[in-house]
Amino acid sequence: MSESVSPSPDSVVSEWLANLSPDQKDLFSGEDAVRSFSARLAVGLGEEITDPEITAVLGAEAIPYFRYAQQKLHGFVRRTTGEPAFCHSADIALRALDLNFRNRVVLAALLHDTVEDRSKTLEQVVVNLKEIEDRFGADIAKDVRGSTNVYSVILRNLDSKVSHDLPFDDTAKPALLHGIEQVRQEIPSSLRHTFRHEFSKLLDYFVHSVDLTEGARKARVDKKYSAVSELRLRSYQLFVEDMHTDARHRNGLGKGFHDVVLIVKSLDLVDNLRTSEVANFASLERILLKAETFLDCTFFLHDEVRAIPETCKVFIDLYDYLKYHLVEQLLERKRALIFLADTRFAFLADYLMREVVRLQAKYKVHGNPLQELQRVRRLLREHNAIPH
Secondary structure (H helix, E strand, O other): OOOOOOOOHHHHHHHHHHOOOHHHHHHHOOOHHHHHHHHHHHOOOHHHOOHHHHHHHHOHHHHHHHHHHHHHOOOOEOOOOOOEHHHHHHHHHHHHHHOOOOHHHHHHHHHOOOOOOOOOOHHHHHHHHHHHHHHHOHHHHHHHHHOOOHHHHHHHOOOOOOOOOOOOOHHHHHHHHHHHHHHHHHOOHHHHHHOHHHHHHHHHHHHHHOOOOHHHHHHHHOOOOOHHHHHHHHOHHHHHHHHHHHHHHOOOOOOOOOOHHHHHHHHHHHHHHHHOOOOOHHHHHHHHHHHHHHHHHHOOHHHHHHOOOOOOOHHHHHHHHHHHHHHHHHHHHHHHHHHHOOOOOHHHHHHHHHHHHHHHHHOOOOOOHHHHHHHHHHHHHHHHOOOO
16 A cells, blocks of 8 residues: 655645635735745745745845844744744735835835734833844834834733723723733833833823723623723724824924835734634634724824825825725625524624625725725735836
């Protein structure tokens, strides 16, 4: 009897590439080499990718950024897919390249998770940012800082300060405020100064105003879900607000619009939408809330961008790119569950149907979202190809 031989990762990648539909091939990227590059990272062949291959796909300037992120994120895996965490960063860089965004965006995309993923404390945030600044310069370090959700790091340390059994209503807020103040008091005064903005927003208004009631429903399904979990999720709004401030004021008031961080985060959300678990309600709801928060909080920037003559209007097209992805991915998941609507997944199928209808009306997404995505992709590629 002949011995069976498992297919090699390379052959698996080749077969996958051959089976992509024309629409998938057109939407994800333009060349088989790029898709193969991404797929090899996903199946654990990243260490075998050579510098010439990086140069061919991302450009020679990207090599040290690629290698740094690859090294620093080694051993980290994505919660939703189980793939190496660096795949996510590399795919955002590849998507930015596919849309013809300038090199600064590609490099920032490669590094965007290297601080948040590796920092459990605020001390580690500072150390990791300083390492990036020393190696790659202050400008790229600011982009990575803008892509790092410091609120999440602060609130991650809140679990040990408050009871897991806090109610999901306003009566929990005194304990949450006290816990955040404890976190603030336990760090060195230099860090309290460095992160005074984040602590101020949390303590002075956000905790007072946030609605925690949705957390009670989630806790009935997930026993580990707490008031701190809901606060962390809702604090994503503060993170988005800080990205807006950075975009409007990084170059100085009235001196343009620094869109790098917003572009990276938009593409980050696109990738998260595409890789969210089909049948995991909590995971799907979390990424939908983040995408919707980003879209809603960012909409006010459109008038401001249009009012700056020298500012490229690409960000407005990118806004459409994200909203079409949001609806298109909901439709894909609904189609995946349609034959399970008479099983335990009936509630999820119903939830997706209601969300599709709501979001299509809210964001005025009509017709075929996949065709609209292809149209917006062409617009972005064409506009970004024009020197500005």
